[in-house]
Each structure stands twice: as C-alpha cells, then as structure tokens.
Amino acid sequence: MSENPYGSRPQITAKRSIDKVSLETALQFNSSFITKCKAAEILGIQKDSIPKLICAGLLAIKESPTKRAMIYKPDVDKLLELCRGRLVGDEIQGIQFHKALIKYTVNGLSIVKLIKFTQAGILSPMISVANGTLANIFYSELELNKCMSILKLEKEIQDGYCIQDVMQLLHIGEKSLHNLMKLGVIRPKHQFIMKDGRKRYLFEKKTIDAFIKEHLTIEEASIEFNISSSTIRRYLRSGKLTDVMQGVGKKYLISVEELSFVTTAT
Template structure:
C-alpha cells in the first residue's frame, strides 16, 4: 500500500511522479514497476497503456484523465500517425534553472520541438555538460550522470535573448503545442502538425546553406548535425528557427532562401528539391506552392534556370506567366535558326534584349512581340501541310504553283516560301464539288493512274473542274481532292480535249492527217514528195522506223486550198 503520496506538480510527467512516489515510500522504482506491471522501457519513454493508467489512478487516488494527460500518448499533443518521431525516446532534456527550483521531469522536456524554457529564457540541456552522454530519466531524478558523476544541478544555463528569432519561434511553437494556438496568422494560421510538416520538408531547402542567423562563416547542418545518432537539441532549435524565419515576411524571406538554395550543386539541388516539392501536393500549403512557382518563373525570366525544370514539367501553365523567351526556346518552338531570329529582330518584328551572366551572353525575346509573330505564323503553311489539306502528294504542289493555282509568299517565319492557309482552303473548296452519298464513276487517284499516259494530271483535272468541263462529286462531307469522284463520260471528254491540245502543240501524226484529209497512203506520200505537206518533225524509233509529225495549221490550210482540186479528189 502506498502510504505517502507527494504533491503532483502541474506540469509533471507521470514517469517523474512515479519515481517520487517510490522514493517517498522508501522503495526503488523497480519495485513499483513490478507491482503495477510497468516495464523500464515504458517508464523511460513516459508512455503507458490505458490499463496501467487505470490501475495507477486507483492506487494513487488520482483522476485517471489527469494521469493520462501526463503521458506522451500521441493524441495528447501530436494528432498524427507519423509524428511519434517528435517524442524523445529513452532520453530527456532539462532546464537548469527549473531544476534548481524543484527536481522533477516537466512534460515539455520530452518533446523534440521544445528546445527553450520560456520562463527562464534558457536552452534546454540534453547532454551531460561534462562527458556528453545523453541524459536518462532515472539519472536525472537521482541528480547525477552515471558515467562521470557530474551533478546536474551544477549545470550552467545557456541564455536565449527574448528578442531573438529562436525565442520567438519557441513561443509560437509551444503556444501551438500546449494551447492549440495557430502559427503564422498572417498566412491563414497553421496548427502544430502543419508547422512541423512544413519544417520537415523545408529542412531540405535549408540544408547546407550559409547560416544567416548570426553565423556568417558557418553552414546550416540539419541532417548531419547529430551526436551518437541523436539530433542535438541546439541543432533542433536552430533548424526550426531557420524554418520559422523563412516563412516570416512571406514570401520575401522564402524567396531569399530559394535564391540561396538554387546555388547548390546540381546533384544536391535536384535531390533536395524533389523532397521539398512533396509538400506542394498538400492542399494546406497552397500558399507555399504559389510563392514557390512565382520564384521559379522569375528565375526563368532571368535565365538562371531552364524550362525543363521539374516544376514546369509538372505545370506547363507556369510557362504562360513569363514575359520573355530565350533564343533556344524560340528555335525549338518554331524551328527558326539563330540568324533568322536576328534578322527578324533587325527588321523590327522581334524585340530582343541582351543580358550578361559572367562571360555568357543570353538573348531574351519579348513575349508579346514573339506571340504577334507566332500568331501571324499560323496563317501560313509549308508544302507538306498544304499537301495534307488538299489530300495530294507533296511533289504535286510545285506544279500547282507553276500553273498559278497556288501562290508562294516570302515571310519572316521560314527560310522557305510558304502558302497562305486561306488560299489553300479556298482552292480546295472551289475544286471538290458537291456531296453526293450515291456517287458513281471513277475516283480522283484512279483517274490519274489510268489516264496518266494520256497526259491527264492533277493540274489538268483542276483546270477542267474550274472550266466546268468536269463536275466532281464528294463521297464524304468536307472531303479532300482525294475523295473526289468523276463521271466516266466527262473523263472521256477530257481525254479528247487533251488529244486535240496535244495535236495543236506537237503536230498531227501522218495517220491522223490521212484520216483528216480522207486520202490514202500513196496520195499522202505524193503530197510529201511534192512539198505540199512537209513534216515539221521526224521521230526515229530504236528499230529504225520513222514517225512524221505535221503542223496542224498547215494541214487545215491544205485542206481548204485543195478541197476542189481534181488530183485531190482522184486521190480520195
């Protein structure tokens, strides 16, 4: 039976109280463990089960809820599954000034984010000042280090200035921990869980940067500043202080840190950047995401980073915000060469400014001037795009230009001449005919294949379409030239026209002349020998045979002059 029950102090942990109960009843803490089924590990961590606390409350005649509040049950302080890492395990820290008043373990001393005693404005001590061994609960309660015998009451305090960023940070953090107040009210307010999560990811930005809180010759070491694998309390205080400062005067300080962070070696920068950016996926930190994106957009404008940075790959819309493009971006977007870009600048079509970064010169192109040019570029297309719209082979485009169905124009967008898209679409619209779901006849490319020997080409087809000799029909709505159908009789008519055109251009073969004059071969030879009809061209085949071509006008004139000649009639 526990006869003596000492006073339970307001901020005392249950482990501390159990130690004092054991001493007050002339017993060791081990005896108390056995009686209540408590392990030493539970006691050192100040974590007890519900049944253990229930049993203790009965024997100690104390309110169960009050005793439970004095343990590090996670739902007392840190309501998150992963935040048990913020509890000190098998060790503790203490305020030398508090211990001189009364020796007992205060609840805040077991929480990693608490690093300062606000009442005495002193740093909490987590290692023996003499031998640097970690401080354990029972050694603290007995008053001395088991390794070197140092008496903890002799520990000198390390004062923290009340107007320092460290003290301000601790005041905010402890108010959030113990009074459920918010941190950073100007940012909408963060609870303690949100702040710790913010700090966890922000450490990746801070790690390795030059110390800016009064230690200009040192670097911030958060992940490396440990002793015997344990995070030092002083290092913890500094890490949280840097984080706290970073989000004060937001986003000015935040952008300053990002500016320093961007100077890290690439390997570390990309690794740490990836870890920090995990924070941006959480809705609670949208304000951080916005300021973070703004910073990198500004850096892109300055030319210090490239558009292939992960932040731009994840959100392509960020690229819309910038006011300038670099030369290489324009080349990639448009295919224009650097001399062409310079030529557009010299002609006043592009505004280019020069910026120097060390020995490197960077050219930045004004976004508005580029967009004007780029929008105008949409009105023009090249040969390949023209062929795709018309539904014909690219090689046929040159013939359309030669016969003036299309007109090439010089622009500032390409070395090659281009076509106005509206002209190409108009040609298609005027050439493809009408839609007929029951169309019959022969298709566009079948005509070209079948009658190419007769000289029927794309240009000839378009010519006859525009002369209304051919009346094309479409098998599908809004089709291309390749979707056109023609009537067979109209195609035959075109073949006859081609034949006549060829005769006028090249001449009439002797057989055609004989047929036209209605004479035989003997009469034909007599006319040739007499010089009345002389061939304008003689074609000799490989086998030696000859083909004679006669000028069509001479043949017509001959027929007109000698139509009543008896010799002519005799020849008939």
C-alpha cells in the first residue's frame, strides 16, 4: 500500500479554508454593530438624540460579538427607511425636519414625537434624496398643525382631571357629578366617545381647583366664618344663601364670596 506523499496537507488546507469563511462571516456580523455616534451619523441627527430614541423603544442596545453594548445597524437602517417617506422632486412644499423641530419645540415636538407620528400615519414624510437622512425629510405644514393639536390635547389630559378625580375631590358620587354637569355647575373641557360607545370626560385642573377653593360645605363655612351650622341652614332655607349643588345629593356647597357678603351685611 503506497503512502500519500503529501501526508495530511489536504486536510489542513480544508481546515484553513473553513476557518477563513468563519472569520469572514464573524467579521461581517461584527460590522453590523455600530456605536451611538455612527448611528447618529447615519440618521443625520445629533449624538445626544440617540439615547432618547433608545428610551422610546425606537432603537435598542444589543451585545455585539465582542461583548460590547452597541446598536444593531439593520435596526437603524429600518428606522431610517420608515421615516424617509415617499421620494418626490426637488421642489418640495413643506418644512424641513430640523426646522420643524426648532419651530414647534415650544409645543412639545421632539425627534421621538416626529417618528411616532410617522409610524401612526399622521405624518407623511417627503424626501428628494433617495438615500437621504432625517435631515433631508420634509413635512406638510397642515399635517404638522394636526400633530400640534394632538400634543396640546395630550398635555391637557396629563394636566387635567378625569371624572373619578373630580368625584374624589368633591366627595360625591358619579350620578351627582353627572347631574351637576347637566345643570352647568361643572363643565368638562373635553368629551370623548370611546370605541365601545362610552363617554369619557376631561376636566380642566385649574377650573376644578378654583371651584373647590371658592366653595365650602356647611361645616367648613361654620368654621371659616365663625357662625353656627344651624344659622347657615336657615340662610339657605330663606334664600339668603344659595346651594350651588341645587339639591343634587345630600351635600351643600356655598360660595365663599356669597358667604362673605351675607355675613358682613348681617
């Protein structure tokens, strides 16, 4: 039996070939992970905006093959593709990405909000450069104004009271509150119709707070103006004082201004 004059060299060559392929694959995969600085460059925004996108869940930090916390480039490319919108000619009617941020930042507009409005289909971005960045994107002024209305409403909801809040503050039930709304004693700022047909009310915080400050119960009025509860009840029966609750529920609320006038005149 003759021996192979080359020994095991063919096997070594095959092994080296496999190692080379594995190395190239590993290098290619590793290149898919980029720094925050590189991600910002691809998107055409400032580096300090990247953490905001990560916090909003629009980008994510992942562990690279080298065990470093980095950003997966395909995620950045996908986000940019989503934001680019439709490709149009050079003559774009609208406001450019960064100019929109500068103009409407006082209304609460941010990079995150712009992207989320785009995701929701409220904004329809336009771009004149096929492979442009966010800096090359334009938006319709009309659509941006609609976004401002949404942001305004979101702020009102955040700063306002829902019906449960008002019930708790006034110490009344839902039926009594609805009756006060029908009488016009308390008015909601907004009314929404939910998908299931239910109504949702939003009350302006400063209006409700002012109402509470300007009205007292019989017990509170007795302490505040140093008069007996029975005297206050007598004034209510005689019409000298007015119950703003107008017989709704078992609770009485009296205007501080009216109390001051009546007690001073008596």
